[in-house]
Amino acid sequence: MIVVEKLVKSYNANRVLHGIDHAQPRGQTVVLIGPSGCGKSTFLRCLNQLEIADSGRITIGDVTIDGGRAPRNATERERQRQLRMRSGMVFQQFNLFPHLSVLQNVIVAPIVVKGVAEAEAEALSRGLLAKVGLENKADAYPGQLSGGQQQRVAIARALAMQPDVMLFDEPTSALDPELRDEVLRVMRQLAEEGMTMIVVTHEMQFARDAADHVLFFDGGHVAESGPPEQIFSDPKHERTRDFLRRVTTR
């Protein structure tokens, strides 16, 4: 489903990703953990082309893009768009559209990007809002919702494009602790339903319960990877042990 080969990304002279390889079958949930600044978010942002990798190759489903440069012509732009349409992104800061109602936030992309008929898009979107438990907030505006509610709307908005993969970039980090569970619950449900997901998070409990596979990022490398029970109970790497000790005793 997802294949990443030798992904390299630098900001000026500072190399953030040192040739990441990653393969992930359909329906798996992969959780990325690691200290701040280790390259987890950059990796995720490269996957849907919010950052353009210096080199390497990204394949999601049937779309493959090589790193190196931003698209220059219509064909390349179209391929980039296709890749983005196959992945849904959930941001740390939600990034909902404040001038649109909750329902409009969810239906705008299917209508504008895919050309879905409005009635069809609305039916789909109301279903998704019900799924994240916000069907009664369809006419509210983002400014009227709590952070947890906003993040659930953001999930519904990403799902509305019916992506093959969902990318979560620290989805609960901006939330008060008591609001995190409602978001994690929705994410767990998605994972159980067989959505292919990559999640960058500091929620170790979620990683332990929901992940099929955990990648430990350190200094732009994948320092260790494996099933959660192995990573959390028997980490091979000294750095992994250090990191886990620090986050679990916090």
Add this chain to the structure above:
Amino acid sequence: MSNAWRWSRVTWFTKIFFVLLLAGVALPVLPSDQLAEIKSRGVLLWGADAEGGAPYVYPDPDKPERMIGFESELADAIAARLGVKAKMVQNQWDQLIPALGGGNFDIILNGLEITPDVQQQVAMTEPYYVYTQQIVTRRESGVPTTMTELKGKAVGVQSSSVAQRLLEKMGGTDLRIYPGNVESFRDLKAHRIDAVLLDLPIAIFYAKPDAELQFSGAPFAPGYYAIGVPKEDTMLLAALNQAIHDLAADGTLERIDRKYNVWDERQAQLKDYIPTAVAQTKAISTLREWPKYLPRLLSGAVVTVKISVLAMLLAVVVGLVIVLMRLYGIAPLRWAAAIYVEVMRGTPLLIQLFLIYYGLPQIGIRLPASFAAILGLGLNYAASESENYRAGIQAIPKGQMEASQALGMSQWQCLRHVILPQAFRLVIPPVTNDFIAMFKDSSIVSVITMVELTKVYGMLAMSTYDYIGLGIMTAGIYFALSYPASLFAQWLERRLAHDRR
């Protein structure tokens, strides 16, 4: 206790108030002798307009810091008779009479015609020149040659000149009012108007040497130029009359006139001048007679509204194109947009209007005045709108663009559905501010013959001299039109404020 204290305090202020009041009332009634003042300071200050002022008074082409002209030399000769030096004070011509009241200069010596209107405001000396009106046309056109033939034609006149008054009285012409005479000749040559009606001396200086123009028909409607003096300065008036009389008698007047090619046989009529007593009419209160003046002001307001609304529409649309070029265009478009903004912002609107209206005809583009006004204001404000938009767009968090891209939107789709609608609300206050500013600034288009609200005010004030009453009415109209615009903007902003709880 506290009561007594307060009373004494009030009395104290009242005392000062009365002293000031008495001083204020007493000063103007003190016997004033401006002649003595002039002699003691050794300088006679004379008010005139040297802009396009030839052959009356104008900068010497060879030595621009020096003023020449037949009135300039007359002023020197008169001052010499009074035993002082003459010094010119520059003042816009159609504002000379109000400025004399303000005390910036002692006399008006600048083609001021002896008319009952003028004599209501200032005392006039004996005349020093007999002027006539002359019709000037393009060389090839045969007509018009008389006043009546001007009917149905577009005729240029200088603001508040005798020519304007004559044509307004006759009616039936398409009257175009210019700040000076140079501009009217330019428009005549640009085929924007059919004829110019003006005082003969100006025609002799500007139109006669011009191969494209001709004098059409004989001069008519003779009248007198005289010096205007504040009414209370009777001693000064007498001294000036004596000086003019002496200069006419010893041939100085003729010598000066001949030097500037404005002498003709009509000057013999100067000695036939008999001062007529002018009945002092009551001062006009335009506020009390508002039904007579308000409709004329409102007709000017219609022009103001039309121009500013259309110009703002143009500015809003062009500004959007410019900001999109600047933020999202390829490099050459970005540079072009940046240069446009800097040039429009860094040069005066007045110059831009002049270039569009008087400059473009020289390369064959002749725009009607209303079109030029809308274009000039609109293109100028477009620069400022594009900067408003730029600030608004850049205030939208980066995450909005990223979220749209992640959903597969193209840059244009993101702008259209996400960025611009949010920026729209942010720019409502500055754009409204610009609209109201433009609404008031639009008075500047009177320099290209548009008769809008402020121009109508100026014209009415000139004939009634009731600056206060008309000023209150005019300001009231401006306010009555701009305040609803600001209320509408506040309402719109509130309506769109979804993201605030």
